[in-house]
Amino acid sequence: MTNRIFRSICLVATAVLLAALALIMTVLYGYFSDVQKEQLAAETRLAAQGVEQNGRAFFDNLNAGDTRITWIAADGEVLYDNKTDETAMENHAEREEIVEALDVGYGESTRYSTTLTRRQMYTAIRLTDGSVIRLSIAQNTFLTLTLGMLQPMALILLATVILALLLASRLSKRIVEPLNQLDLDDPLKNEGYDEIAPLLRRIDAQQKEIRAQRDELKQRRREFDAVTDGMHEGLVLLGARGNILSINRAAQSLLGADSDCVGKHIYVICRAPALQALISDASAGDRGDRVIAMAGREFSFSISPVPVHGEVVGMVLLIVDVTENVDAEKMRREFTANVSHELKTPLQTISGCAELLANGMVKAEDTPQFAGQIYKEAQRMTALIEDIIRLSHLDEGAEDMNRERLDLYTMAVSAVQSLQSEAESAHVQLSLSGESTMIYGIPQLVSVLINNLCDNAIKYNREGGSVAVSVRTEGDAAVLSVADTGIGIPGEDQDRIFERFYRVDKSRSKKVGGTGLGLSIVKHAAKLHGARISLRSTVGEGTTITVRFPAAN
Amino acid sequence: MRLKFDEQLEKLNNELIQMGALCENAIAASAKALLEGDHTLASEVPALSAQIDQKERDIEGMCLKLLLQQQPVARDLRVISAALKMITDMERIGDQSEDIAEIITMANIGATDNVFCIHDMAMATIKMVTDSIDAFVKRDTALAEEVIHYDDVVDEYFDRVKGLLIELLRNPETDGEYALDLLMIAKYFERIGDHATNIAEWVIFSITGARKDEIT
Numbered sequence: 001m002t003n004r005i006f007r008s009i010c011l012v013a014t015a016v017l018l019a020a021l022a023l024i025m026t027v028l029y030g031y032f033s034d035v036q037k038e039q040l041a042a043e044t045r046l047a048a049q050g051v052e053q054n055g056r057a058f059f060d061n062l063n064a065g066d067t068r069i070t071w072i073a074a075d076g077e078v079l080y081d082n083k084t085d086e087t088a089m090e091n092h093a094e095r096e097e098i099v100e101a102l103d104v105g106y107g108e109s110t111r112y113s114t115t116l117t118r119r120q121m122y123t124a125i126r127l128t129d130g131s132v133i134r135l136s137i138a139q140n141t142f143l144t145l146t147l148g149m150l151q152p153m154a155l156i157l158l159a160t161v162i163l164a165l166l167l168a169s170r171l172s173k174r175i176v177e178p179l180n181q182l183d184l185d186d187p188l189k190n191e192g193y194d195e196i197a198p199l200l201r202r203i204d205a206q207q208k209e210i211r212a213q214r215d216e217l218k219q220r221r222r223e224f225d226a227v228t229d230g231m232h233e234g235l236v237l238l239g240a241r242g243n244i245l246s247i248n249r250a251a252q253s254l255l256g257a258d259s260d261c262v263g264k265h266i267y268v269i270c271r272a273p274a275l276q277a278l279i280s281d282a283s284a285g286d287r288g289d290r291v292i293a294m295a296g297r298e299f300s301f302s303i304s305p306v307p308v309h310g311e312v313v314g315m316v317l318l319i320v321d322v323t324e325n326v327d328a329e330k331m332r333r334e335f336t337a338n339v340s341h342e343l344k345t346p347l348q349t350i351s352g353c354a355e356l357l358a359n360g361m362v363k364a365e366d367t368p369q370f371a372g373q374i375y376k377e378a379q380r381m382t383a384l385i386e387d388i389i390r391l392s393h394l395d396e397g398a399e400d401m402n403r404e405r406l407d408l409y410t411m412a413v414s415a416v417q418s419l420q421s422e423a424e425s426a427h428v429q430l431s432l433s434g435e436s437t438m439i440y441g442i443p444q445l446v447s448v449l450i451n452n453l454c455d456n457a458i459k460y461n462r463e464g465g466s467v468a469v470s471v472r473t474e475g476d477a478a479v480l481s482v483a484d485t486g487i488g489i490p491g492e493d494q495d496r497i498f499e500r501f502y503r504v505d506k507s508r509s510k511k512v513g514g515t516g517l518g519l520s521i522v523k524h525a526a527k528l529h530g531a532r533i534s535l536r537s538t539v540g541e542g543t544t545i546t547v548r549f550p551a552a553n
Numbered sequence: 554m555r556l557k558f559d560e561q562l563e564k565l566n567n568e569l570i571q572m573g574a575l576c577e578n579a580i581a582a583s584a585k586a587l588l589e590g591d592h593t594l595a596s597e598v599p600a601l602s603a604q605i606d607q608k609e610r611d612i613e614g615m616c617l618k619l620l621l622q623q624q625p626v627a628r629d630l631r632v633i634s635a636a637l638k639m640i641t642d643m644e645r646i647g648d649q650s651e652d653i654a655e656i657i658t659m660a661n662i663g664a665t666d667n668v669f670c671i672h673d674m675a676m677a678t679i680k681m682v683t684d685s686i687d688a689f690v691k692r693d694t695a696l697a698e699e700v701i702h703y704d705d706v707v708d709e710y711f712d713r714v715k716g717l718l719i720e721l722l723r724n725p726e727t728d729g730e731y732a733l734d735l736l737m738i739a740k741y742f743e744r745i746g747d748h749a750t751n752i753a754e755w756v757i758f759s760i761t762g763a764r765k766d767e768i769t
Binding site: 241242243265267268271272273276 | 560563566567570571573574575577578686690691
C-alpha cells in the first residue's frame with residue numbers, strides 16, 4: 001500500500017516537473033535566442049563602426065571574449081579572424097550571412113560553423129569600403145540549457161522522492177488504520193470513512209450467511225449425533241483414505257477411543273489385521289464383513305464402500321456385538337449334536353434287543369427281560385422328547401400358558417407327594433417344611449421346576465441321605481430351596497450344570513437315568529418367572545439350590 | 554506441495570501401524586503355538602514374517618523417496634529417520650518370532666506348562682510389543698517410557714527361566730535338547746523385548762527429539 005502510493009506520488013511529481021520544465025524551456029529558449037541575436041547585432045554594429053574608424057588597428061587591442069570577429073573582404077577573402085589563422089581560411093563569399101550582407105548591408109544566419117564545428121549565430125554588416133565585418137557567437141542549444149539545469153533538477157527530484165515517501169507512509173497509515181480497527185464481528189457499528197461502508201455491508205451480509213450456514217450445520221450434526229449415539233451398534237464413517245469422519249459413542253467405547261480421534265486414521269484406534277483387510281477391500285470397492293474378537297467379546301465388522309461415479313469416496317463401518325449370537329449359534333450346534341447322540345443311544349439298545357428277539361435268539365424265559373429293556377429305553381426316549389418339547393416351548397416364551405396366583409407351598413406338597421415313592425426306593429429321606437407363600441406364575445412350569453429340583457436331589461444323593469425342601473417368605477421374595485446331602489458339584493462345573501445335556505459325571509448318568517435337560521428346564525422356567533437361582537455346593541457334602549420368586553402382592 | 558507431503562507422511566504412518574500390527578500377530582501366533590502346542594499356528598508365522606519383510610522394504614523405499622524429494626527438516630526429518638530405524642527393529646521382531654515358531658515345529662515342543670515361567674515371559678514380551686506399537690500410534694511418550702522400563706521385567710523373566718532350566722539340567726534324566734530349546738526360545742523373547750524397547754526409544758525421539766541417553 002505504502003509502496004503503491006509512494007510510486008504514484010513520485011510519478012505525478014516527476015511528470016509535473018518535466019511538463020513544467022518543457023513548457024518553460026520552450027518559452028524561454030525563444031526569448032533567450034532573440035535577446036542573444038539582438039545583442040550580437042548591436043555588437044556587430046559597434047565593431048563595424050570601430051573598423052570603419054580605425055581600420056585594422058581596431059583589432060589590435062580588442063578583447064572580444066567568446067565572440068568571434070571576422071573581417072572579410074568584398075571578394076570573400078578573410079582579412080582577419082580573432083580565433084583562427086586568417087591565412088588558412090577559405091573564401092567566405094558563399095556564406096549565407098555574407099551574401100546577405102553584401103547584398104543588403106546586413107545579414108544573419110544560424111548554422112553549424114564548418115570552421116568551429118558547432119552551432120553558431122552569425123550577424124554580418126557591410127562596411128562602406130565593401131568589406132564585411134562578421135560577429136558570431138555560440139548559440140545556447142536546448143540541450144546545453146537543460147544540462148545547465150541538471151543539478152537543481154536533481155535536487156528537486158530528491159526532495160520530491162523524500163516528500164513522496166513521507167506522504168505515502170502517512171497517507172497509507174491514515175487509510176489503513178480505520179480498516180485495521182474494524183470490529184468485524186459487528187461490521188455495521190464501525191465509524192470508518194464513507195468509502196468503506198459498502199465493504200462493511202458486504203462483510204455483514206456474508207457473516208450473517210456464514211452464521212446461518214454454521215447453525216444449520218451444527219443442527220444437522222446434532223441430529224446426526226443424537227441418532228447415531230443412541231445406537232447400540234458402533235458406526236464409523238471413513239473418508240476415502242480411511243480417516244475417521246464421524247464415530248458414534250458406541251463405536252468409541254468399543255474401540256477404546258474418544259472423540260479426539262475424528263480426523264485421524266482408523267488404524268490409529270484399531271489395527272486388527274482383519275479390519276485392515278476389510279478396509280483395503282472396501283477401498284477397492286468391495287463390501288465385506290468379518291467377526292473380530294476383542295476384549296473377550298465377538299464383534300461383527302461390516303464395511304460398505306461409498307462410491308461416487310465409480311470412485312470410492314468413503315466407507316461406512318458398522319460394528320455389532322455378536323457375542324450372544326455366536327454363543328447361541330454354538331449352543332444350538334452343540335444341542336443338535338447332543339440330542340442326536342442322546343436319541344441314538346436308547347434307539348441302539350432297542351434295535352439290538354428287537355433284532356435278537358426277531359431272530360429268535362432269545363430264550364423264552366429271557367424274553368420279558370429284553371422286552372422290559374426295550375420298554376425302559378422307549379420310556380427314556382419319550383421322557384427325553386418330552387423334555388425337548390418343553391424346552392423348545394420355553395424357548396418360545398411359553399406365551400400360550402396362563403399365569404395365575406398360586407401357593408408355592410401347595411405346589412411343593414404335591415411334588416413331594418408324587419416323588420415320595422421314588423425317594424423311598426432310593427433310600428432317601430424326603431421332607432418338606434415352610435409356610436404358604438403366594439406367587440404369580442404358570443402352574444405347569446412351577447410344578448415341573450419343583451419336580452426337577454427334587455428329582456435331581458434324590459437321584460444324585462447317597463444311600464440314607466436326605467432331601468429337605470423348604471418354602472418361605474423373605475422380604476418381597478418367595479424362596480424355594482432344595483437341600484440334599486448328595487455327591488455335590490465341583491466348583492468348576494457349577495457354572496455349567498444349567499447347560500443342556502451337561503453332566504458332571506458322564507459315567508454316572510447311565511445309571512441314574514435322566515435326560516440331562518432337567519436343570520436347563522429349571523433355569524428357563526425360573527427366567528420366565530423372573531426368579532433368581534443360586535447354588536451352593538460342596539463336593540461330598542451336598543448341594544443347596546435356592547430359587548427366589550418375586551412374591552405376588 | 555506441503556499438502557502432498559502431509560499425505561505421504563500419513564501414508565507412512567499407516568504403513569508403520571500395519572507393520573506393527575503384523576509384528577504383534579507374528580509374536581502372538583508364536584507365543585500361542587508355544588503355549589498350546591498348536592503347530593499349525595506356528596507354521597503360519599513364516600508367512601507373516603515374509604509379509605513383514607515386504608513391508609520393511611516398502612516403507613524403506615517410501616522413506617528414502619520422502620527424504621530425497623521433500624528434503625524434510627526438523628520434526629519431519631525426525632519422524633522419517635525414526636521410521637527408518639523402527640522398521641529395522643520391527644523386522645527383527647518378525648524374524649525372531651519366526652525363529653521361535655521354527656524351534657517349536659522342529660523340536661516338536663508340545664503345549665508347555667508354565668513351570669519355567671515361559672508363559673509369563675511370552676505374555677510380558679507381547680505386552681511390550683503391543684505397548685510400543687501403541688505408543689507410536691498414540692504418540693504417547695509416557696507409554697513409551699513405560700515400555701523401556703518394562704524391559705527389566707522381561708530380562709528378569711529370562712534370568713528366572715535360565716535358573717529353572719539349570720536346575721532342570723542337574724537331573725541326569727532330563728532331556729537336554731528340550732531344555733536348550735526352551736532356553737533359546739526364552740532368549741528370543743528377551744531379544745524381542747529389546748527390540749520393543751528400541752521402538753519405544755525411537756518413538757520418544759520422533760516426538761521430542763531427545764535420544765535415549767538424554768531421557769532421565
